[in-house]
Amino acid sequence: MAVAAVAAVAVFVVADGGADPGGQRALTSDEANRLAITRFRNFQAHGRTVTITVPGTAGGLVVTGSIDFQGKLGYGVVHGTGRDTSSDGLIQWTAAAVLVHPMANAPAQAPASPPPSGWYSRPLQSSGVALDSSLAIALNLASDRPDNAQLLPQNGAAWWGRDEVDGHRVDVMTGPYSRGRAGTAGTVRYWVGEDGTMYRVRISVGSETQPVVIDFGPQKYVPIKPVPGVTPRP
Structure with a gap:
């Protein structure tokens, strides 16, 4: 698959040292169990609302929307931060393609039904583009089965x-470090609740010095409608 190298980053990989309170230690049995089910929780939910903050040397991007984890489809609105509005608009993406709908005055939230026209499609880039890396990673923050809690620590x-x-x-x-997988030079941390729910993910991508941050919102997930005439490709 074209995004295999990027998607691999979304699988558990080891993170480097950081300033999080507490300092590094081994996982307890309960913590390992919660980490093992956190991506499965997303799959069980079918989809979730997200805010994806993408860094950039010329200014960042913020994608506010939803992800259908079972259908591998994302949809939302893009706003630039610290840059002009040339990248603002609606966005829908799969593991293979990105569709953008430029808008001079993009709304705070994407409309429930995507506009029927005005979309431009391009392949999702497997490397070198922070936005595409972020979108691919976000799609892969779910699994149809729990990870092995014993192997994680x-x-x-x-x-x-x-x-x-x-x-x-x-x-x-x-x-854990995923040996032999492309793209695992980056780092990832998960903010996991008491029941295994994933609330935030922070990932380093090779093309940027600052991490991508994916926050999961409390809003109820509403099924995503594909752009008219486009069949999602898982």
């Missing part, structure tokens, strides 16, 4: 600290 998964996200107490954890 054996292969380097670690606990880094505690935090709070939108009123939820969470543990900040990293997963």
Whole structure:
């Protein structure tokens, strides 16, 4: 698949040292179990609302929308931060393609039904483009089965600290190094709740010095409608 190298980053990989409160230590059995099911929780939910913050040397981008984890389809609105509005508009993406609908005055939220025309399609780039890397990673933050809780700590998964996200107490954890996989030079941390719910993910991508941050919102997920005339490709 064209995005295999990027998607691999979304699988658990080891993270480098950081400033999270608490400091690194081994996972407890309960923490390993919660880390093992956190991507499965997303799959069980079918989809979730997200805010994807993408860094950039010329200014960042923020994608606000939803992801259908079972259908591998994302949809939302893009706004630039610290840059002009030339990149603003609606966006829908699959594992293979990105569709953009430029808008001079993009709304805060994407309309429930995508406009029937005005879309431009391009292949999703497998490397070198921070936005595309972020979109591909976001699609892959789900799994149709739990990970092996016993193997996670054996292969380097670690606990880094505690935090709070939108009123939820969470543990900040990293997963094991994925040897032999392309794209695992980056780093990833998960903000995981007491029931295994994923509330935030922070990932380093090779093309940027600042990490991508993916926040999951409390809003109820509404099924995504594909752009008219476009069949999603999982």
